[in-house]
Amino acid sequence: MPNRLGVKGYAGGDNWCTQYINFKEDRKVAEAGLKFIELLNSKVEIDPRPTIFLTKNEVTEAEAVWGEKPESKKRIILAPGGGFSEKCWGDENFSHLINLLLKNKDYQLCIIGSKEDKSRISANDSSQPTNLCGKLSIRQSAAVVSVADFVICNSSLCMHLAGAFKKPALTLLGEWYDSAELHQKQWGYSESIIKGKELKAYRNQTCSVSEAYALILQGLEQSNSQN
Numbered sequence: 036m037p038n039r040l041g042v043k044g045y046a047g048g049d050n051w052c053t054q055y056i057n058f059k060e061d062r063k064v065a066e067a068g069l070k071f072i073e074l075l076n077s078k079v080e081i082d083p084r085p086t087i088f089l090t091k092n093e094v095t096e097a098e099a100v101w102g103e104k105p106e107s108k109k110r111i112i113l114a115p116g117g118g119f120s121e122k123c124w125g126d127e128n129f130s131h132l133i134n135l136l137l138k139n140k141d142y143q144l145c146i147i148g149s150k151e152d153k154s155r156i157s158a159n160d161s162s163q164p165t166n167l168c169g170k171l172s173i174r175q176s177a178a179v180v181s182v183a184d185f186v187i188c189n190s191s192l193c194m195h196l197a198g199a200f201k202k203p204a205l206t207l208l209g210e211w212y213d214s215a216e217l218h219q220k221q222w223g224y225s226e227s228i229i230k231g232k233e234l235k236a237y238r239n240q241t242c243s244v245s246e247a248y249a250l251i252l253q254g255l256e257q258s259n260s261q262n
Contacts, residue, residue: 040074042067061220084224085199087177097178100145100167107141109255110183113164114193115155116148117209123189124207124241130157131244132187136251137163145183147176147193185255187247190218190229198224205230205253207242228254 041052049055056070065083072079101110113133117123133156136142143165144230146156150169157162171179177196180186186197186204190212197204206223208231210217215231223229230242242250 040071048259051184061217063223064221066077072246084201085179085195087174087196087199089174089181093174093178094181097175097182100165100179101143101182108143109141109185110143110145111136111251112180112183112188112190112197113144113146113156113192114148114152114186114188115146116152116168117189117191121211122191123171123209124247125209126143126155126157128185128207128244129155132247133164134159135244135248145179147171147179155248184258185251190222194222194227197227201226203227203258205247205250205254207247209232209241255257 037053039051039053041049042048042053042058043052043055043141044058054074056074058244063083069079069081069083070109074103084244104110113129115123115126115129133144136144137158137160137179144163146164146168148155148167148168153166153168155163167179173192176193177199178200180193181200183202186193186202188194188197188204188206190206194204201224204224204227206227206229208218212218212231213234215229215233218231219229230247230250232238232241
């Protein structure tokens with residue numbers, strides 16, 4: 036294999052490479068991946084975010100899932116699932132948050148995720164949020180996000196679905212992460228807010244429910260002013 040491309044300065048193994056890109060901790064991961072194109076003596080201008088091509092039928096079905104949307108209504112996705120528990124903001128936090136959101140009758144709330152996520156969020160009025168956990172494929176989940184107004188999630192697939200469709204999102208980090216600022220640089224999008232611990236700034240706790248709620252209100256207000 037004459038051409039061996041890799042990364043130098045991350046976890047070793049670059050000695051076998053014929054060419055490599057330098058690891059930069061504060062560089063967006065997608066942008067780092069695109070640097071390999073330059074090693075192939077080529078250059079392209081690509082927005083470093085996922086691209087998902089939905090069919091018209093998929094979008095129509097997603098609109099039907101949400102139902103009719105009066106002008107004043109806001110469609111809000113909650114996705115409480117994640118790879119492992121320390122990565123997640125926490126079921127109890129999501130439950131407190133959804134009960135705050137349920138007080139506003141102008142919010143349409145939809146919970147998405149795998150069937151294991153179905154019981155993560157406990158709402159005082161279980162008839163209000165639409166719980167679709169375990170009922171949607173990944174593409175159907177993407178379509179539902181594509182017609183939403185705001186997304187609340189852990190650092191998970193749903194964060195990147197929101198990024199794909201340029202939807203405002205609040206990503207809430209769990210105890211696993213030491214720096215929300217670094218996570219924003221590596222994985223975030225311009226429309227998103229990532230909140231969690233920031234050990235360098237002596238913030239040793241994850242985002243509180245009241246802080247998350249305030250950020251959601253702020254995000255929805257900004258979304259209104261841009262529309």
